[in-house]
Amino acid sequence: MSVSGQLWVTAAEPDRSEHVTGVYVGVFTAAIALGAAAGGWVIKSVGVVALLLSASALALGAGFVGIVGRGPTRGSGVVR
Numbered sequence: 001m002s003v004s005g006q007l008w009v010t011a012a013e014p015d016r017s018e019h020v021t022g023v024y025v026g027v028f029t030a031a032i033a034l035g036a037a038a039g040g041w042v043i044k045s046v047g048v049v050a051l052l053l054s055a056s057a058l059a060l061g062a063g064f065v066g067i068v069g070r071g072p073t074r075g076s077g078v079v080r
Contacts, residue, residue, distance in 0.1 A: 002028060 005028070009020040042051045 006021060006024055009024050010017045013020045039051055039055075042054065
């Protein structure tokens with residue numbers, strides 16, 4: 001995911017590849033930190049089972065969106 005996302009943002013802004021790569025790395029790192037904090041909060045509040053169930057539900061939802069959702073169209077400038 002990290003490499004494909006980085007390729008996507010650099011393809012979207014080829015003239016600013018250094019800038020968008022820095023922003024992408026910052027957002028990716030912040031997302032990891034927020035996910036770890038949220039996971040720790042859920043474990044502390046309701047336990048491991050609830051964390052596993054919520055993570056499974058989110059993964060299923062993301063998979064559903066990935067399968068059913070509309071992808072990029074041809075000629076939109078998005079690298080596949």
